Amino acid sequence: MWDLIGLLVNTTVFAATLRMATPLLFTAVGGLFSERSGVVNIGLEGMMLIGAFTAVAVSYFTGSPWIGVLGALAAGSLMGFLHGVASIKYRANQVVSGTAINIFAGGLTVYLQRLIFKMAGVSEAVPRIVDVELPIISRIPWIGPVIGRQNPMVYLALLTVFAAHIVIFKTVWGLRLRSVGEHPGAADSVGINVYKTRYIAVTLSGALAGVGGAYLSVAHLSRFVEGMTAGRGFIALAAMIFGKWNPIGALGACLFFGYADAMQMRLQEIGIPTQFVQMMPYVLTMIALIGFIGRAVAPKASGQPYVKEG
Amino acid sequence: MAKRFSFLLVVALVFSLLTGAAFAEQVRVGLVLSEGGLGDQSFNDAAFRGLLRARDELGIYFSYVEPFDISEMEDHQRFFADAGMDLVIAIGFTHESAMYSVAPDYPDTKFAIVDTVVDLPNVASLVFEEHEGSFLVGVVAGLMTKSNKIGFVGGMEVPLIRKFQVGFEEGVRYVNPNAEVFVGYVGDFNDPGRGKEMAISQYERGADVVYHAAGGTGLGVIEAAADNGFYAIGVDSDQDHLAPGTVLTSMVKRVDLAVFETIKDVVEGKFAAGVRSFGVVDGGVGTSEFNFTKHIVPESVRQKVEEARQKIISGEIVVTDPTK
Numbered sequence: 001m002w003d004l005i006g007l008l009v010n011t012t013v014f015a016a017t018l019r020m021a022t023p024l025l026f027t028a029v030g031g032l033f034s035e036r037s038g039v040v041n042i043g044l045e046g047m048m049l050i051g052a053f054t055a056v057a058v059s060y061f062t063g064s065p066w067i068g069v070l071g072a073l074a075a076g077s078l079m080g081f082l083h084g085v086a087s088i089k090y091r092a093n094q095v096v097s098g099t100a101i102n103i104f105a106g107g108l109t110v111y112l113q114r115l116i117f118k119m120a121g122v123s124e125a126v127p128r129i130v131d132v133e134l135p136i137i138s139r140i141p142w143i144g145p146v147i148g149r150q151n152p153m154v155y156l157a158l159l160t161v162f163a164a165h166i167v168i169f170k171t172v173w174g175l176r177l178r179s180v181g182e183h184p185g186a187a188d189s190v191g192i193n194v195y196k197t198r199y200i201a202v203t204l205s206g207a208l209a210g211v212g213g214a215y216l217s218v219a220h221l222s223r224f225v226e227g228m229t230a231g232r233g234f235i236a237l238a239a240m241i242f243g244k245w246n247p248i249g250a251l252g253a254c255l256f257f258g259y260a261d262a263m264q265m266r267l268q269e270i271g272i273p274t275q276f277v278q279m280m281p282y283v284l285t286m287i288a289l290i291g292f293i294g295r296a297v298a299p300k301a302s303g304q305p306y307v308k309e310g
Numbered sequence: 311m312a313k314r315f316s317f318l319l320v321v322a323l324v325f326s327l328l329t330g331a332a333f334a335e336q337v338r339v340g341l342v343l344s345e346g347g348l349g350d351q352s353f354n355d356a357a358f359r360g361l362l363r364a365r366d367e368l369g370i371y372f373s374y375v376e377p378f379d380i381s382e383m384e385d386h387q388r389f390f391a392d393a394g395m396d397l398v399i400a401i402g403f404t405h406e407s408a409m410y411s412v413a414p415d416y417p418d419t420k421f422a423i424v425d426t427v428v429d430l431p432n433v434a435s436l437v438f439e440e441h442e443g444s445f446l447v448g449v450v451a452g453l454m455t456k457s458n459k460i461g462f463v464g465g466m467e468v469p470l471i472r473k474f475q476v477g478f479e480e481g482v483r484y485v486n487p488n489a490e491v492f493v494g495y496v497g498d499f500n501d502p503g504r505g506k507e508m509a510i511s512q513y514e515r516g517a518d519v520v521y522h523a524a525g526g527t528g529l530g531v532i533e534a535a536a537d538n539g540f541y542a543i544g545v546d547s548d549q550d551h552l553a554p555g556t557v558l559t560s561m562v563k564r565v566d567l568a569v570f571e572t573i574k575d576v577v578e579g580k581f582a583a584g585v586r587s588f589g590v591v592d593g594g595v596g597t598s599e600f601n602f603t604k605h606i607v608p609e610s611v612r613q614k615v616e617e618a619r620q621k622i623i624s625g626e627i628v629v630t631d632p633t634k
Contacts, residue, residue, distance in 0.1 A: 012514045016507055023503070107378075120349035122529060125552075216503050221533050223502075225526040230501035261504070265494060265511045274467050274495045 007270065011145035013262050018147065018154050019220060021258030023048070023212040023229075025157040027236035028243065028250040029164045030208030034080075035245060036168060037201030038181040038301040042098030043083050044209045045233025046105030051076045051210025052217035053109040056224040057116055059126040065218040066129065069153075069211060076210020077203050079105070084202035088195055091305035102233075110226055121226055128222035129153060153211075153219040160208070164247040177201055181299035184306040194306050209233065245299060260284055337397070337577050339364070340390030341374040341569075342383065344402030348376055352525075352547040353565055357401045357424065360569030367570075368577045383408035391416040397576045399569060400424070403470070409433060420581050422572045424565060425470070427585055434575075435585045436568040440470070441477030442622055443561040443595030444521070445629045447543045448481020449618050450559050450597065451489075451519040453611045454541060458489045461512030461520035463531050465499040469633045474523035474545070474561070476632045484627070485614060492517055496527050505530030513540050519558065521545070532557060544598070554602035564594050590622045 007013075027044050034041035051072035059068030079101055086097040110120070117123045131151050138148025147154075168174040176197055179187040184194045212232070217224050235257055242256075243249025264277045341361050343354045354376075364370050373395075375386050383405050390398045391412060398419060400409055403426035413421045413430045420432055427435040451460050462478055464471040479491050492515060494508045505527035509520045513534065520535060521543040522528030528545060529552070535542035536553040544550060544560030551557075568588050575581045588594020597615060600607055621627040 012511075016511065020503075020507060114347075114349055118349060119351055120347045120354070121526060122351065221502050221506060221530060223529065223533075225500060225502045225529055227500040228502055228526070230498050230504070262507065262511070265504075265508050268494045269492045269512065269515065274497070278495075278497045 004270070007266050008263055011142060013259070013266065014146040015150070016262040016265075017255060017258040018150060019258075020261050021254040022151070022154045022157045023215045023220075023232050024236045024239055024254040024257060025161060025251065026212030026215065027209045027233055028239040028254055029160055029247055030076075030080075030205035030212070031237055031240045032164065032168075032205075032243075032245055032247060032250060033177070033201045033208070034205035035240065035302050036177050036181045036299055037198045038184060038299060038304065038306065039084070039087055039198055039202050040094040040098065040303045041080075041083060041202065041205050042095050042237065043079065043101030043105075043233075044098075044205070044236055045229055045231065046098075046102035047076045047079045047206045047209035048213035048216075048229045048233045048236075049102075049105045049109055049227070050079055051213030052228055053112065053213075053224050054210065055214035055218045056123050056126050057112070059128070059218050060116070060124065063127055065127050068126070068218045069129075069214045072210040072214035073207045074210075076206040076208070076213070078206070079210070080203040080206020081199070083206065084199045087305065088198050088202070091307070094303055094305075106227065109224070113224060113226065123224040125222050126218065129219040151215075151219045153215045156211075157215070158251075161247045161251045168247065173197075178299070180306075181301055184301050184304075185309075188306075188308060194308070198306070209236075212236070241298075244297070256284075337368070337370045337573070338395045339370050339372040339573055339576075340393065340395035340398045341372060342386045342390065342398065342400045342405065343374065343376045344404055345377060345379055346402075353424075353563075354401060356547060356563075356565035357399070357569050360566035361399075361573070363566065363570050364573040364577075368574060370573060370577065380404045384412055387412040387421075388415075391419045396420060397422065397573065397581070399572065401565070402426075420576060420583075422569075424568060431583050434572055434581065434583055436572060437585060437587045438563050438568075438595050439587055439589030439629075439631070440523075440561070440563065440595060441473040441480075441629045441631050442590040443563065443597070444474045444477030444523070445481035445484070445622065445627070446590070446597050446615050446618055447521060447559055447561045448478040448483075449485050449615050450607065450611060451478070451521060451541075451543060452482040452484070452486035453614060454558060454607065455486065455489055455519050457516045457518045458486065459492065459512075459516040459518065460489055461492045461494070461509060461517035463505060463508050463512070463520060463522040463524050463528065464493070464495040465524035465527050466497055467495045471495075471523050472632045474521075477629050478521055480629055481618070484618065496524060499525035499527055501527050502530030502533070506534040509534035509542075510538065513538055519543065521561075523561075548598040548601075550598050550600070550602045555606060558603050558607055559600055560598040562596055562598055564588065564596075567592075567594055590619055 054075035055068035055072040058071030059065045086092040087094040133149045138144045176192045180197045239253035242253035267277045399422045401424050406426045409428045422434040424436045492512045496504045509531040519541045522531040523545050532542045536556045541558045544557045549560045
């Protein structure tokens with residue numbers, strides 16, 4: 001019994017939790033901006049994938065993974081903006097538009113991957129962002145081994161969460177954003193530009209999802225593999241709901257998913273059947289959603305296109 | 311896109327039918343690749359190499375197609391059969407159900423499928439003894455480990471991947487009964503991020519050699535090894551160059567050989583339906599050439615691998631096949 005606890009509660013598991021939560025964090029916070037403005041973004045998975053690919057391609061040509069991350073940010077923004085055009089300007093069904101982006105991203109990355117790297121499935125290895133050691137923190141027992149030596153992108157993800165919290169709840173723009181998502185008609189009547197706010201929010205969500213994808217391809221790993229996001233965009237979406245459309249809540253949810261994943265890998269190695277272990281993160285999610293979180297209430301105008309009157 | 315592609319295919323085929331008529335005696339082969347497509351440095355590339363070799367050495371005529379996803383398989387197989395190909399080769403188990411519906415409609419056409427068994431009178435099923443090849447790389451792992459802890463990372467826990475696992479474990483135990491093998495399945499063949507984490511988790515428990523049978527997921531295993539300074543073993547194609555010095559060897563599956571031999575059988579009029587397996591005995595599976603690791607893997611270890619190979623051929627060692 002103590003062996004089992006030792007296996008599941010130790011610094012290496014928590015360090016792995018942070019690594020696995022990071023791509024989810026960027027993307028969940030991205031999704032949150034979009035939904036807070038009233039636009040459902042189911043295309044996060046595709047935006048991540050495009051970000052992952054762009055980061056590798058840019059890193060390959062420039063030799064700098066950080067420029068790669070900027071490239072991912074730009075490519076993700078573009079995808080977010082396209083989703084915005086479809087769902088804000090043309091009032092397309094937002095779920096359909098998002099799904100289209102996911103399918104499009106799957107095809108586009110495969111195509112470009114073959115065009116640029118002349119091989120399918122896998123890109124060449126590219127320069128990646130390496131782990132750093134924080135001077136004092138890394139010496140603290142327990143905390144040091146967990147957060148003292150991590151990838152800079154991991155710290156960036158944590159900063160993003162708190163920055164998002166401040167932007168959404170402590171700034172004027174955040175207030176506008178929330179009002180646009182709750183009651184666009186009322187927001188409009190007091191002079192808030194609903195369309196512009198939504199465009200900014202959706203573009204921002206694409207940018208963050210792109211960076212989440214870049215973490216996978218040029219920080220955690222150093223190459224692109226077709227379909228390498230493997231559903232993380234949808235998990236991030238779940239984390240956002242789980243966290244009640246709130247950055248700090250999303251952080252908790254992402255850490256929970258990350259931990260469940262790290263835990264299931266370690267449980268497998270002591271001989272618990274893999275099928276059982278692999279479904280645990282999802283079972284835990286369902287239990288948590290039913291029992292502990294209570295009703296998750298979406299922004300009221302989420303998913304509804306806004307038609308300006310008059 | 312698929313439609314336009316099919317149209318091009320039609321044009322290409324009509325053209326080839328016209329030109330092909332001049333060489334009526336030429337054997338005509340249609341190859342349907344798997345979704346991975348050309349350039350995967352693995353399965354599909356190997357199949358294509360076999361096809362090119364057949365063209366050069368046997369003077370066959372061929373055409374090939376790269377399907378985008380599983381739903382297209384049936385169309386492509388049917389298309390080649392309609393075009394009057396003598397032999398239609400399909401790469402990968404994702405072709406299985408399509409072939410069950412296509413092959414019975416064309417009793418005079420010969421079919422071959424790689425990596426799975428389709429039990430029909432005009433289909434040759436080309437399978438590999440992956441457990442035997444995995445045994446050989448298990449010998450390498452068992453002798454190279456210093457911690458006596460070794461990892462195995464599988465893609466999904468399906469019978470095919472279990473073959474790799476069981477053969478590997480037996481190979482390890484054959485040379486090093488004290489070694490422990492940690493087994494982990496990621497649940498996905500295209501998730502290198504989780505692959506890396508799985509390997510790291512095994513490394514943190516002491517594993518210093520990790521073998522993967524996990525496709526794209528396995529690339530994460532190789533990265534984990536390169537980052538943390540332990541050894542990895544590659545799979546399917548020769549992956550030694552992906553991280554020179556880190557990938558000790560690879561369990562190589564000679565899909566090119568299977569494709570070439572099958573075409574050769576058709577050319578020589580010896581084609582036989584049924585299961586044909588490629589194992590250590592005919593060089594269908596084995597280790598890579600240790601091109602990057604001769605200074606790491608001592609001669610004595612490579613000698614042991616060769617001994618094990620001979621013993622598998624002679625039948626002195628029988629590696630367990632969990633699917634039988």
